[in-house]
Amino acid sequence: MQSLTIRRPDDWHVHLRDGEMLRVVAPFTARQFARAVVMPNLVPPITTIPAAADYRERIWEAAGREFRPLMTYYLTDESNPDVVESGFNDDVWIAAKLYPANATTNSAFGVTDVHNLHPTLERMQRIGMVLCVHGEVTDPDVDVFDREAVFIDRVLIGLTRDFPDLKIVLEHITTAEAADFVRDAGPNIAATITPQHLHLNRNALFAGGLRPHAYCLPVAKREKHRLAVRAAAVSGLPKFFLGTDTAPHARHAKESACGCAGIFNAPYALESYATVFEEEGALDKFEGFASEHGANFYALPLNEGTVTLERDEEYVPERLGIGDIELVPFHAGQRLNWTFAG
């Protein structure tokens, strides 16, 4: 196959940041995707209707008005169901995000105990609002490579029992346990999958030395888990869809004695996914994953229009320097088999 044309896709999990970084990174997402679910982990986090509406305005200024940012609300121990519902009813946000406190970048204001969320989750279940979950426990006694699987056992199973009709997206899945759990759960449980968790196993973090640009959370796992996540992505099941988790941090913040978690994959996201689907002999499943399953889960219309990828080698630069900000994209210095033609 020399060219692949699909319905215009969406990205169901992005970090667009704010200020100068927002202006630099948002155009990369808007170039490939019609819509994106924008994570609320700014400093301070997005916990009010005006904060979300103002942030959306700044995103439009950075990415252009054609782009549709789908905002999210950051859940805290103090979340109020009435605020969550009115932001949803007024089309300010489409989902709420659960960060276990201190699980990942800018999650210090996250939730210390999901029982504190029960009134809010009850309301979300009633109004059909999606809960997006960073699914890792933070207990220091749990090995970092086990935190996703333990989260499923200790938190997620209970949530699905207490709120059987709540729509939940388990974000950026990295394990066979997560892929199995989502596959076997009801139709109201789905998962996003990133490019990096399709390409990398945990060896990539230590290939010839410490590799900060392969580091994100949840951290990449053993090869058997990467293969399970790949199988889920190309399965054609409507529960699994595209969410890049593009998470830019300036180069100096990654290449540091305490490097930030997050991989900036927006510039070559579709090329990266297409490479995987081709390797798996599943290019016929790519459009569902990229352009249909997510919209259907969120009960949004499918996009009009198409994008085309051409089977042509593409060299990914070592660095992208824009203004004062220097970023290292995913696949830096490598060649990909596909080129985004627009």
Ligand SMILES: NC(=O)N[C@@H](CC(=O)O)C(=O)O
């Ligand atoms: N994925 C990451 O490693 N980092 C994300 C946060 C997140 O999605 O957990 C970030 O905001 O930098």
Ligand SMILES: [Zn+2]
């Ligand atoms: Zn996360």
Ligand SMILES: [Zn+2]
């Ligand atoms: Zn994320």
